[in-house]
Amino acid sequence: MLGSDGVARTRPERRQEALPDLVAHRGWTARFPENTLGALEGAIGAGARFVEVDVQITADGRPVLFHDRTLDRLCGVSGAIHERTLAELASLPCAERGRFGDRFLSTRIAELRGLVELLEGSAEVFAFVEIKRLAIERLGAASVLDRVLPVLQPVRSRVALISFSLPFLALARARTELPLGAVFDRFAESETAEARELAPEFVFCDVDGLPRKGALDAGGARLAVYEVAEPKLALELAARGVDLVETFEIGEMLSALHGAKARETRAP
Numbered sequence: 001m002l003g004s005d006g007v008a009r010t011r012p013e014r015r016q017e018a019l020p021d022l023v024a025h026r027g028w029t030a031r032f033p034e035n036t037l038g039a040l041e042g043a044i045g046a047g048a049r050f051v052e053v054d055v056q057i058t059a060d061g062r063p064v065l066f067h068d069r070t071l072d073r074l075c076g077v078s079g080a081i082h083e084r085t086l087a088e089l090a091s092l093p094c095a096e097r098g099r100f101g102d103r104f105l106s107t108r109i110a111e112l113r114g115l116v117e118l119l120e121g122s123a124e125v126f127a128f129v130e131i132k133r134l135a136i137e138r139l140g141a142a143s144v145l146d147r148v149l150p151v152l153q154p155v156r157s158r159v160a161l162i163s164f165s166l167p168f169l170a171l172a173r174a175r176t177e178l179p180l181g182a183v184f185d186r187f188a189e190s191e192t193a194e195a196r197e198l199a200p201e202f203v204f205c206d207v208d209g210l211p212r213k214g215a216l217d218a219g220g221a222r223l224a225v226y227e228v229a230e231p232k233l234a235l236e237l238a239a240r241g242v243d244l245v246e247t248f249e250i251g252e253m254l255s256a257l258h259g260a261k262a263r264e265t266r267a268p
Helices: 037-045 111-120 133-139 143-159 166-175 189-190 193-198 231-240 252-266
Strands: 021-025 049-056 063-066 128-129 159-163 180-184 203-208 223-227 244-247
Touching: 021 037, 021 223, 037 049, 037 143, 049 111, 049 133, 063 143, 063 159, 063 203, 063 231, 111 128, 111 143, 111 203, 111 223, 128 133, 128 143, 133 143, 143 159, 143 166, 159 166, 159 203, 166 180, 166 193, 166 231, 180 193, 189 203, 231 244, 231 252, 244 252
Parallel strands: 021 049, 021 244, 049 128, 128 159, 159 180, 180 203, 203 223, 223 244
Antiparallel strands: 049 063
C-alpha cells in the first residue's frame, strides 16, 4: 500500500537469510571522520546497502550531518552546531584530529542535501536519518520537520526518520509517510505503551541494552542493534531475530560476513 507521496507504508519484510543486514553507522567511521561525505562514499564503495547519519540544524536553519552536542571532538573548536551559520561551519575542518591527525583537514561538515545527492546516485542504498534530540530541544519538533522533510523529498522512498524522541516521531507520523525508527538505550523501552502506540517500522537498540539471551521480537518492526564490531556477535544477534546491525567498521564487517557465508556454502 502506498501513501499519498508514493512511499510504501506496509512494514518492511523481515530478513530471511542467515546473515544480518549491516548498516554503516555514521558512514565508514573506522576509516573516515564520521557523518562526512567521505565516510558515506567510502561505506557505499565498500558495499554498504544501508547507511545511518545524524542530523542537527545550523543557526540559519540548515540541516547538517553531525552527531555530538559540541564541535570539540570533530572540529577542534568550542560551541555547537546551532550556534553557527552554515557559512561559519564551512570554514571549520571536520577532521577528527584525535584519531586521524592532519589527514582530513580539508574535510568539512556535510549538509543533509549531500546525503540526498549520494542516494540519488546510489539506487540500492537506504538511509536512516537520525534527528538528534538537541535539534528538537532547540527548535521544536515541527520546525525541525519543516527543515528536514523538503530536503529528503527527492529520495523519500529510500529513507527513514529515526530518533530517541518518541514525541518527535509521533508528530512525524502525522506529517509524513516516511517509515519511522524509534531508538532506545534498552530493549525494554520498546515495549512501553507509548512505543507500541507509535508502531514504528524500525526499532533501534543499544547492544548493551538487550536481554542477555533468548529470541528478540520488536513487535512487527525490523530490529536494528548498535554498535557491533564483531562478526561472531553479528551472527549471534541475527540468530536471535535481529534484522540489521549497525557498525562503524562496515568494510571490515562486510568482508568478514561474506567470507563466513562463502565458507558455509563450500562446506560439505
